Amino acid sequence: MSIAPASPDGPEAASEAWAPGPADLTTLRVAGIPAALHRFPPSAQAAWARLAELKPASYARSRNALDGAVSGLSPYFAHGLIEPGAALAALAARHRIGYEDKLVFEFGWRAFFHHVRARRRDAILDTLRPEGLPAGPAAYRARLPDDVLEARSGVPAIDQAVRVLYASGYLHNHARMWLASYLVHLRKVDWRVAADWLYGHLLDGDLACNHLSWQWVAGSFSSKPYLFNADNVARYAPVAASRTWRSAGTLIDRSYEALEQLARQGRASGPEPGAHPAVEPPGLWAEPPAEALAGLPRLDDPAELGAATAALDLVHPWALGEPPAGARPQRLGLVHLPAHAARPWSARRWAWVLARMAAVCDRVWIDDAAPLLQSLRAQGRPLRAAPAPESGYARLLAGLAAPPAPPPLFADPAGSCTSFSRWYAQSQALAPHLEDRLRPWAAAGAAGLGTLSLFPG
Protein backbone atom coordinates (compact mmCIF):
# COMPACT_ATOMS: atom_id res chain seq x y z
CA MET A 1 0.00 0.00 0.00
CA SER A 2 1.40 3.40 -0.84
CA ILE A 3 0.67 6.88 0.39
CA ALA A 4 -2.30 8.26 -1.52
CA PRO A 5 -1.84 11.34 -3.68
CA ALA A 6 -4.67 13.28 -2.05
CA SER A 7 -5.37 13.65 1.63
CA PRO A 8 -8.75 13.10 3.27
CA ASP A 9 -7.44 15.21 6.16
CA GLY A 10 -8.68 18.42 4.62
CA PRO A 11 -7.09 20.87 2.24
CA GLU A 12 -3.48 20.12 1.42
CA ALA A 13 -1.09 22.49 3.12
CA ALA A 14 -0.65 25.63 1.11
CA SER A 15 3.08 25.56 1.78
CA GLU A 16 5.41 22.57 1.70
CA ALA A 17 8.14 24.46 3.57
CA TRP A 18 8.42 21.35 5.79
CA ALA A 19 9.61 19.13 2.90
CA PRO A 20 13.33 18.65 2.16
CA GLY A 21 14.45 20.89 -0.71
CA PRO A 22 16.79 19.79 -3.57
CA ALA A 23 19.99 20.47 -1.58
CA ASP A 24 18.57 18.58 1.40
CA LEU A 25 17.74 15.61 -0.83
CA THR A 26 21.34 15.50 -2.05
CA THR A 27 22.56 15.54 1.57
CA LEU A 28 20.20 12.71 2.48
CA ARG A 29 21.15 10.63 -0.56
CA VAL A 30 24.86 11.03 0.24
CA ALA A 31 24.14 9.91 3.81
CA GLY A 32 22.17 6.87 2.54
CA ILE A 33 18.97 7.75 4.43
CA PRO A 34 15.97 5.79 3.07
CA ALA A 35 13.24 7.98 1.54
CA ALA A 36 10.75 6.84 4.19
CA LEU A 37 12.89 8.54 6.82
CA HIS A 38 13.06 11.95 5.31
CA ARG A 39 9.63 12.79 3.96
CA PHE A 40 6.95 13.21 6.59
CA PRO A 41 3.80 14.70 5.09
CA PRO A 42 1.85 16.30 7.96
CA SER A 43 -1.30 14.19 7.60
CA ALA A 44 -2.76 11.35 9.64
CA GLN A 45 -3.14 9.35 6.45
CA ALA A 46 0.63 9.45 5.93
CA ALA A 47 1.05 7.97 9.41
CA TRP A 48 -1.47 5.20 8.70
CA ALA A 49 0.33 4.41 5.44
CA ARG A 50 3.58 3.95 7.41
CA LEU A 51 1.81 1.71 9.82
CA ALA A 52 0.40 -0.42 7.01
CA GLU A 53 4.00 -1.03 5.88
CA LEU A 54 5.41 -1.73 9.35
CA LYS A 55 6.42 -5.34 10.06
CA PRO A 56 7.24 -6.12 13.69
CA ALA A 57 9.57 -9.01 12.73
CA SER A 58 11.66 -6.90 10.31
CA TYR A 59 11.67 -4.11 12.86
CA ALA A 60 13.06 -6.39 15.56
CA ARG A 61 15.77 -7.66 13.20
CA SER A 62 16.96 -4.37 11.79
CA ARG A 63 15.90 -1.46 14.03
CA ASN A 64 19.42 -0.63 15.21
CA ALA A 65 20.65 0.10 11.70
CA LEU A 66 20.28 3.60 10.27
CA ASP A 67 18.68 2.06 7.16
CA GLY A 68 16.66 -0.47 9.20
CA ALA A 69 12.88 -1.00 9.08
CA VAL A 70 11.98 1.61 11.69
CA SER A 71 8.55 3.20 11.58
CA GLY A 72 9.21 6.94 11.22
CA LEU A 73 6.03 7.42 13.28
CA SER A 74 7.51 9.68 15.96
CA PRO A 75 6.53 13.08 14.42
CA TYR A 76 2.94 11.81 14.19
CA PHE A 77 2.91 10.67 17.81
CA ALA A 78 4.65 13.78 19.15
CA HIS A 79 2.08 16.09 17.61
CA GLY A 80 -0.90 13.82 18.27
CA LEU A 81 -1.83 13.10 14.62
CA ILE A 82 -2.30 9.48 15.67
CA GLU A 83 -2.18 7.87 19.10
CA PRO A 84 0.23 5.03 19.96
CA GLY A 85 -2.75 2.97 21.23
CA ALA A 86 -4.57 3.22 17.91
CA ALA A 87 -1.32 2.44 16.05
CA LEU A 88 -0.64 -0.74 18.03
CA ALA A 89 -4.29 -1.82 17.78
CA ALA A 90 -4.07 -1.48 13.99
CA LEU A 91 -0.82 -3.45 13.99
CA ALA A 92 -2.32 -6.17 16.20
CA ALA A 93 -5.13 -6.63 13.66
CA ARG A 94 -2.50 -7.74 11.11
CA HIS A 95 0.32 -9.27 13.17
CA ARG A 96 0.65 -11.27 16.36
CA ILE A 97 2.18 -8.90 18.88
CA GLY A 98 2.74 -9.02 22.61
CA TYR A 99 4.72 -7.28 25.34
CA GLU A 100 7.83 -9.26 24.35
CA ASP A 101 7.94 -7.69 20.87
CA LYS A 102 10.76 -5.23 20.33
CA LEU A 103 8.38 -2.69 18.77
CA VAL A 104 5.94 -2.83 21.70
CA PHE A 105 8.92 -2.51 24.02
CA GLU A 106 9.98 0.71 22.25
CA PHE A 107 6.45 2.10 22.49
CA GLY A 108 6.91 1.26 26.17
CA TRP A 109 10.01 3.48 26.39
CA ARG A 110 7.95 6.39 25.17
CA ALA A 111 5.23 5.71 27.74
CA PHE A 112 7.86 5.27 30.45
CA PHE A 113 9.44 8.65 29.71
CA HIS A 114 5.97 10.18 29.92
CA HIS A 115 5.39 8.38 33.23
CA VAL A 116 8.52 10.03 34.62
CA ARG A 117 7.59 13.41 33.18
CA ALA A 118 4.09 13.22 34.70
CA ARG A 119 5.65 12.73 38.13
CA ARG A 120 8.75 14.91 37.99
CA ARG A 121 7.22 17.63 35.78
CA ASP A 122 9.81 20.22 34.74
CA ALA A 123 12.44 18.71 37.07
CA ILE A 124 13.36 16.49 34.08
CA LEU A 125 14.64 19.59 32.30
CA ASP A 126 17.40 19.77 34.90
CA THR A 127 20.01 17.17 35.82
CA LEU A 128 18.24 14.47 37.82
CA ARG A 129 21.33 12.78 39.25
CA PRO A 130 24.39 15.06 38.98
CA GLU A 131 26.62 12.38 40.52
CA GLY A 132 25.98 10.22 37.42
CA LEU A 133 27.80 12.68 35.11
CA PRO A 134 31.23 11.07 34.65
CA ALA A 135 33.31 14.27 34.63
CA GLY A 136 31.33 15.96 37.45
CA PRO A 137 28.63 18.60 36.83
CA ALA A 138 31.08 21.55 36.65
CA ALA A 139 32.96 20.11 33.65
CA TYR A 140 30.29 20.79 31.00
CA ARG A 141 30.01 24.03 29.00
CA ALA A 142 26.79 25.86 28.25
CA ARG A 143 27.65 26.36 24.56
CA LEU A 144 27.53 24.12 21.53
CA PRO A 145 30.80 24.20 19.56
CA ASP A 146 30.47 26.01 16.21
CA ASP A 147 32.20 23.15 14.43
CA VAL A 148 29.44 20.74 15.46
CA LEU A 149 26.69 23.23 14.64
CA GLU A 150 28.26 23.65 11.20
CA ALA A 151 28.78 19.89 10.71
CA ARG A 152 32.58 20.26 10.45
CA SER A 153 33.82 18.48 13.58
CA GLY A 154 35.83 16.17 11.33
CA VAL A 155 34.13 13.05 12.76
CA PRO A 156 32.05 11.84 9.79
CA ALA A 157 29.42 10.09 11.97
CA ILE A 158 28.74 13.35 13.81
CA ASP A 159 28.87 15.64 10.79
CA GLN A 160 26.52 13.34 8.84
CA ALA A 161 24.10 13.18 11.76
CA VAL A 162 23.96 16.99 11.98
CA ARG A 163 23.47 17.31 8.21
CA VAL A 164 20.68 14.72 8.19
CA LEU A 165 18.99 16.45 11.13
CA TYR A 166 19.02 19.82 9.34
CA ALA A 167 17.93 18.32 6.02
CA SER A 168 14.98 16.29 7.30
CA GLY A 169 14.03 17.12 10.90
CA TYR A 170 14.48 13.44 11.79
CA LEU A 171 17.34 11.30 13.03
CA HIS A 172 17.48 7.57 13.63
CA ASN A 173 17.71 6.63 17.32
CA HIS A 174 21.27 5.37 16.96
CA ALA A 175 22.45 8.61 15.34
CA ARG A 176 20.78 10.57 18.16
CA MET A 177 22.70 8.47 20.68
CA TRP A 178 26.02 9.03 18.87
CA LEU A 179 25.47 12.76 18.61
CA ALA A 180 24.45 13.07 22.27
CA SER A 181 27.33 10.92 23.51
CA TYR A 182 29.91 12.79 21.44
CA LEU A 183 28.66 16.21 22.54
CA VAL A 184 28.41 15.41 26.25
CA HIS A 185 31.24 12.97 26.91
CA LEU A 186 33.91 14.11 24.45
CA ARG A 187 33.14 17.77 23.75
CA LYS A 188 31.90 18.37 27.33
CA VAL A 189 28.72 20.22 26.36
CA ASP A 190 26.09 20.62 29.07
CA TRP A 191 23.41 18.09 28.04
CA ARG A 192 20.64 20.66 28.72
CA VAL A 193 21.90 23.07 26.08
CA ALA A 194 22.40 20.31 23.52
CA ALA A 195 19.00 18.75 24.30
CA ASP A 196 17.20 22.07 23.69
CA TRP A 197 19.02 22.43 20.37
CA LEU A 198 18.11 18.94 19.14
CA TYR A 199 14.54 19.33 20.39
CA GLY A 200 14.14 22.47 18.29
CA HIS A 201 15.25 20.79 15.07
CA LEU A 202 13.36 17.50 15.42
CA LEU A 203 9.88 17.20 13.95
CA ASP A 204 9.20 14.75 16.78
CA GLY A 205 10.72 16.92 19.54
CA ASP A 206 9.10 15.74 22.75
CA LEU A 207 10.39 17.03 26.07
CA ALA A 208 9.90 13.75 27.94
CA CYS A 209 11.53 11.51 25.30
CA ASN A 210 14.21 13.99 24.33
CA HIS A 211 15.41 15.37 27.63
CA LEU A 212 15.24 12.03 29.44
CA SER A 213 17.11 10.33 26.56
CA TRP A 214 19.85 12.97 26.84
CA GLN A 215 20.05 12.33 30.57
CA TRP A 216 20.16 8.59 29.87
CA VAL A 217 23.13 9.10 27.53
CA ALA A 218 24.80 11.56 29.92
CA GLY A 219 24.50 9.19 32.89
CA SER A 220 22.21 11.31 35.07
CA PHE A 221 19.19 9.11 34.34
CA SER A 222 20.89 5.73 33.87
CA SER A 223 23.34 3.49 35.69
CA LYS A 224 26.22 4.41 33.37
CA PRO A 225 27.01 6.88 30.57
CA TYR A 226 26.42 5.72 26.98
CA LEU A 227 29.61 5.56 24.91
CA PHE A 228 30.11 4.47 21.29
CA ASN A 229 33.06 4.04 18.97
CA ALA A 230 33.96 3.90 15.29
CA ASP A 231 33.30 0.14 15.16
CA ASN A 232 29.76 0.75 16.36
CA VAL A 233 29.28 3.34 13.61
CA ALA A 234 30.66 0.94 10.99
CA ARG A 235 28.20 -1.73 12.11
CA TYR A 236 25.03 0.38 11.97
CA ALA A 237 25.69 3.02 9.27
CA PRO A 238 23.52 2.76 6.13
CA VAL A 239 24.96 0.00 3.91
CA ALA A 240 24.59 2.08 0.73
CA ALA A 241 26.63 4.97 2.19
CA SER A 242 28.79 3.42 4.90
CA ARG A 243 31.85 5.22 3.51
CA THR A 244 30.36 8.65 4.27
CA TRP A 245 29.83 7.70 7.93
CA ARG A 246 33.12 5.83 8.38
CA SER A 247 34.93 7.41 11.35
CA ALA A 248 38.10 5.31 11.53
CA GLY A 249 41.14 7.33 12.61
CA THR A 250 39.12 9.98 14.47
CA LEU A 251 38.63 10.71 18.18
CA ILE A 252 35.98 7.98 18.45
CA ASP A 253 38.21 5.30 16.96
CA ARG A 254 39.36 3.85 20.29
CA SER A 255 38.45 1.22 22.86
CA TYR A 256 35.58 1.67 25.30
CA GLU A 257 38.12 1.84 28.18
CA ALA A 258 39.91 4.73 26.47
CA LEU A 259 36.60 6.48 25.72
CA GLU A 260 35.58 6.12 29.34
CA GLN A 261 38.80 7.82 30.41
CA LEU A 262 38.03 10.73 28.07
CA ALA A 263 34.48 10.90 29.44
CA ARG A 264 35.78 11.10 33.02
CA GLN A 265 38.32 13.83 32.37
CA GLY A 266 37.28 17.47 32.85
CA ARG A 267 38.91 18.63 29.60
CA ALA A 268 37.05 18.66 26.28
CA SER A 269 38.49 16.71 23.30
CA GLY A 270 38.17 17.45 19.55
CA PRO A 271 37.47 18.77 16.99
CA GLU A 272 39.61 16.83 14.50
CA PRO A 273 42.59 18.78 13.14
CA GLY A 274 42.35 20.40 9.71
CA ALA A 275 39.55 22.13 7.81
CA HIS A 276 36.31 20.34 7.00
CA PRO A 277 33.43 21.41 4.76
CA ALA A 278 30.78 23.34 6.67
CA VAL A 279 27.02 23.85 6.37
CA GLU A 280 25.01 26.91 7.40
CA PRO A 281 22.99 25.91 10.51
CA PRO A 282 19.29 26.63 10.06
CA GLY A 283 17.89 29.10 12.59
CA LEU A 284 15.63 28.33 15.52
CA TRP A 285 12.58 30.56 15.88
CA ALA A 286 10.54 31.49 18.95
CA GLU A 287 7.65 32.31 16.61
CA PRO A 288 6.72 31.04 13.15
CA PRO A 289 8.80 32.52 10.32
CA ALA A 290 6.93 34.07 7.37
CA GLU A 291 7.20 31.00 5.10
CA ALA A 292 5.37 28.86 7.65
CA LEU A 293 2.41 31.25 7.65
CA ALA A 294 1.56 30.94 3.95
CA GLY A 295 -2.11 30.09 3.44
CA LEU A 296 -2.86 29.88 7.15
CA PRO A 297 -6.48 30.78 8.10
CA ARG A 298 -5.39 33.13 10.88
CA LEU A 299 -7.73 34.60 13.42
CA ASP A 300 -6.80 38.18 14.20
CA ASP A 301 -9.95 39.38 15.88
CA PRO A 302 -11.78 37.10 18.38
CA ALA A 303 -15.09 38.68 17.23
CA GLU A 304 -14.68 36.72 13.98
CA LEU A 305 -15.38 33.53 15.91
CA GLY A 306 -19.09 34.37 15.83
CA ALA A 307 -21.88 33.03 18.06
CA ALA A 308 -20.83 33.38 21.67
CA THR A 309 -22.61 30.23 22.84
CA ALA A 310 -21.31 27.66 20.35
CA ALA A 311 -18.82 25.13 21.76
CA LEU A 312 -15.22 25.62 20.72
CA ASP A 313 -12.46 23.00 20.55
CA LEU A 314 -9.02 24.45 21.20
CA VAL A 315 -6.32 22.60 19.28
CA HIS A 316 -2.72 22.98 20.47
CA PRO A 317 0.43 21.75 18.65
CA TRP A 318 0.49 18.40 20.50
CA ALA A 319 -3.12 17.48 19.73
CA LEU A 320 -3.30 17.65 15.94
CA GLY A 321 -5.48 14.55 15.52
CA GLU A 322 -8.39 14.14 13.13
CA PRO A 323 -11.47 16.24 13.83
CA PRO A 324 -14.30 14.08 15.23
CA ALA A 325 -16.59 12.64 12.52
CA GLY A 326 -20.04 14.12 11.97
CA ALA A 327 -21.27 17.43 13.35
CA ARG A 328 -18.37 19.03 15.11
CA PRO A 329 -17.76 22.16 17.09
CA GLN A 330 -15.64 24.94 15.69
CA ARG A 331 -11.93 24.19 16.04
CA LEU A 332 -9.48 26.93 16.88
CA GLY A 333 -5.77 26.20 16.56
CA LEU A 334 -3.71 27.83 19.28
CA VAL A 335 -0.07 28.85 19.04
CA HIS A 336 0.59 30.38 22.42
CA LEU A 337 3.79 32.32 21.73
CA PRO A 338 4.97 32.85 25.35
CA ALA A 339 5.23 29.05 25.68
CA HIS A 340 7.73 28.91 22.78
CA ALA A 341 10.18 31.53 24.00
CA ALA A 342 12.46 29.16 25.93
CA ARG A 343 12.74 26.41 23.29
CA PRO A 344 12.50 27.76 19.75
CA TRP A 345 11.76 25.53 16.73
CA SER A 346 13.25 25.22 13.28
CA ALA A 347 11.37 26.78 10.36
CA ARG A 348 10.71 23.19 9.17
CA ARG A 349 9.00 22.23 12.40
CA TRP A 350 6.89 25.39 12.44
CA ALA A 351 5.86 24.78 8.83
CA TRP A 352 4.96 21.15 9.60
CA VAL A 353 2.87 21.96 12.64
CA LEU A 354 1.10 24.92 11.02
CA ALA A 355 0.34 23.00 7.81
CA ARG A 356 -1.36 20.37 9.92
CA MET A 357 -3.16 22.95 12.04
CA ALA A 358 -4.48 24.59 8.90
CA ALA A 359 -5.83 21.21 7.76
CA VAL A 360 -7.68 20.34 10.98
CA CYS A 361 -8.76 23.74 12.35
CA ASP A 362 -11.17 26.40 11.15
CA ARG A 363 -8.93 29.23 12.30
CA VAL A 364 -5.51 29.59 13.94
CA TRP A 365 -4.55 32.06 16.67
CA ILE A 366 -0.85 32.98 16.89
CA ASP A 367 -0.04 35.27 19.79
CA ASP A 368 -0.33 35.30 23.57
CA ALA A 369 -3.51 33.18 23.93
CA ALA A 370 -4.20 34.05 27.58
CA PRO A 371 -6.27 37.25 26.91
CA LEU A 372 -8.21 35.41 24.17
CA LEU A 373 -9.13 32.55 26.53
CA GLN A 374 -10.03 35.01 29.23
CA SER A 375 -12.52 36.77 26.98
CA LEU A 376 -13.97 33.44 25.71
CA ARG A 377 -14.41 32.26 29.28
CA ALA A 378 -16.03 35.57 30.24
CA GLN A 379 -18.55 35.03 27.41
CA GLY A 380 -19.40 31.68 29.01
CA ARG A 381 -18.35 29.88 25.85
CA PRO A 382 -17.97 26.07 26.33
CA LEU A 383 -14.29 25.30 25.65
CA ARG A 384 -12.57 21.95 25.29
CA ALA A 385 -8.88 21.06 24.91
CA ALA A 386 -6.79 17.88 25.13
CA PRO A 387 -4.17 17.94 27.93
CA ALA A 388 -0.92 19.54 26.75
CA PRO A 389 2.50 18.05 27.59
CA GLU A 390 4.36 21.37 27.67
CA SER A 391 3.93 23.45 30.79
CA GLY A 392 3.27 26.80 29.05
CA TYR A 393 0.26 25.27 27.31
CA ALA A 394 -0.73 23.15 30.32
CA ARG A 395 -1.00 26.32 32.42
CA LEU A 396 -2.96 28.11 29.71
CA LEU A 397 -5.49 25.28 29.33
CA ALA A 398 -5.74 24.23 32.99
CA GLY A 399 -9.29 23.52 34.12
CA LEU A 400 -10.80 23.07 30.63
CA ALA A 401 -12.82 19.95 29.78
CA ALA A 402 -10.89 17.36 27.72
CA PRO A 403 -12.38 15.48 24.75
CA PRO A 404 -13.12 11.82 25.60
CA ALA A 405 -10.17 9.43 25.01
CA PRO A 406 -9.57 5.69 25.57
CA PRO A 407 -7.31 4.76 28.51
CA PRO A 408 -3.54 4.95 27.95
CA LEU A 409 -1.97 2.13 25.96
CA PHE A 410 0.10 0.86 28.91
CA ALA A 411 -1.21 0.43 32.44
CA ASP A 412 0.63 3.04 34.46
CA PRO A 413 1.94 1.98 37.88
CA ALA A 414 0.69 4.34 40.59
CA GLY A 415 4.07 5.08 42.20
CA SER A 416 7.08 6.75 40.68
CA CYS A 417 9.40 4.44 38.76
CA THR A 418 12.80 5.55 37.48
CA SER A 419 13.87 2.24 35.94
CA PHE A 420 12.37 1.26 32.58
CA SER A 421 12.58 -2.49 33.21
CA ARG A 422 10.81 -2.15 36.57
CA TRP A 423 8.16 0.12 35.06
CA TYR A 424 7.58 -2.29 32.14
CA ALA A 425 7.30 -5.30 34.48
CA GLN A 426 4.87 -3.47 36.76
CA SER A 427 2.81 -2.29 33.81
CA GLN A 428 2.54 -5.89 32.54
CA ALA A 429 1.63 -7.14 35.99
CA LEU A 430 -1.27 -4.66 36.05
CA ALA A 431 -2.46 -5.74 32.57
CA PRO A 432 -1.05 -9.19 31.70
CA HIS A 433 -2.74 -9.34 28.27
CA LEU A 434 -1.79 -6.64 25.80
CA GLU A 435 -4.95 -7.33 23.79
CA ASP A 436 -7.05 -6.12 26.74
CA ARG A 437 -5.25 -2.77 26.61
CA LEU A 438 -5.68 -2.59 22.83
CA ARG A 439 -9.40 -3.37 22.73
CA PRO A 440 -10.57 0.20 23.51
CA TRP A 441 -8.32 1.43 20.68
CA ALA A 442 -9.48 -1.11 18.07
CA ALA A 443 -12.12 1.13 16.47
CA ALA A 444 -9.66 4.03 16.11
CA GLY A 445 -7.06 1.67 14.61
CA ALA A 446 -9.52 0.17 12.12
CA ALA A 447 -10.82 3.61 11.14
CA GLY A 448 -7.27 4.83 10.54
CA LEU A 449 -6.32 1.90 8.33
CA GLY A 450 -9.73 2.22 6.67
CA THR A 451 -8.78 5.63 5.31
CA LEU A 452 -6.04 3.90 3.31
CA SER A 453 -8.38 1.48 1.57
CA LEU A 454 -10.12 4.55 0.12
CA PHE A 455 -6.91 5.16 -1.78
CA PRO A 456 -5.57 1.80 -2.98
CA GLY A 457 -1.86 1.97 -3.77
Ligand SMILES: Cc1cc2nc3c(=O)[nH]c(=O)nc-3n(C[C@H](O)[C@H](O)[C@H](O)COP(=O)(O)OP(=O)(O)OC[C@H]3O[C@@H](n4cnc5c(N)ncnc54)[C@H](O)[C@@H]3O)c2cc1C
Ligand atom coordinates in the same frame (compact mmCIF):
# COMPACT_ATOMS: atom_id res chain seq x y z
C1 LIG B 1 19.35 11.97 22.38
C2 LIG B 1 17.99 11.43 22.03
C3 LIG B 1 16.92 12.31 21.82
C4 LIG B 1 15.64 11.82 21.54
N1 LIG B 1 14.61 12.71 21.35
C5 LIG B 1 13.36 12.26 21.09
C6 LIG B 1 12.27 13.17 20.91
O1 LIG B 1 12.41 14.38 21.03
N2 LIG B 1 11.05 12.64 20.59
C7 LIG B 1 10.84 11.29 20.48
O2 LIG B 1 9.72 10.87 20.19
N3 LIG B 1 11.85 10.43 20.68
C8 LIG B 1 13.09 10.85 20.97
N4 LIG B 1 14.12 9.95 21.15
C9 LIG B 1 13.82 8.51 21.13
C10 LIG B 1 13.96 7.83 19.75
O3 LIG B 1 15.18 8.16 19.18
C11 LIG B 1 12.83 8.19 18.80
O4 LIG B 1 11.58 8.00 19.42
C12 LIG B 1 12.85 7.32 17.54
O5 LIG B 1 14.11 7.38 16.93
C13 LIG B 1 11.78 7.80 16.61
O6 LIG B 1 11.87 7.19 15.36
P1 LIG B 1 10.80 6.12 14.88
O7 LIG B 1 9.43 6.64 15.05
O8 LIG B 1 11.21 5.69 13.51
O9 LIG B 1 11.03 4.99 15.95
P2 LIG B 1 10.74 3.45 15.92
O10 LIG B 1 12.02 2.76 16.21
O11 LIG B 1 10.00 3.04 14.72
O12 LIG B 1 9.84 3.22 17.21
C14 LIG B 1 8.41 3.33 17.21
C15 LIG B 1 8.01 4.33 18.28
O13 LIG B 1 8.47 3.89 19.56
C16 LIG B 1 8.93 5.00 20.33
N5 LIG B 1 10.37 4.87 20.57
C17 LIG B 1 11.27 4.18 19.85
N6 LIG B 1 12.49 4.25 20.41
C18 LIG B 1 12.35 5.01 21.51
C19 LIG B 1 13.24 5.46 22.51
N7 LIG B 1 14.53 5.11 22.51
N8 LIG B 1 12.76 6.25 23.47
C20 LIG B 1 11.45 6.62 23.51
N9 LIG B 1 10.55 6.21 22.60
C21 LIG B 1 11.00 5.42 21.61
C22 LIG B 1 8.65 6.24 19.50
O14 LIG B 1 7.40 6.76 19.86
C23 LIG B 1 8.63 5.70 18.09
O15 LIG B 1 7.89 6.50 17.20
C24 LIG B 1 15.41 10.42 21.43
C25 LIG B 1 16.50 9.55 21.63
C26 LIG B 1 17.76 10.04 21.91
C27 LIG B 1 18.90 9.07 22.11
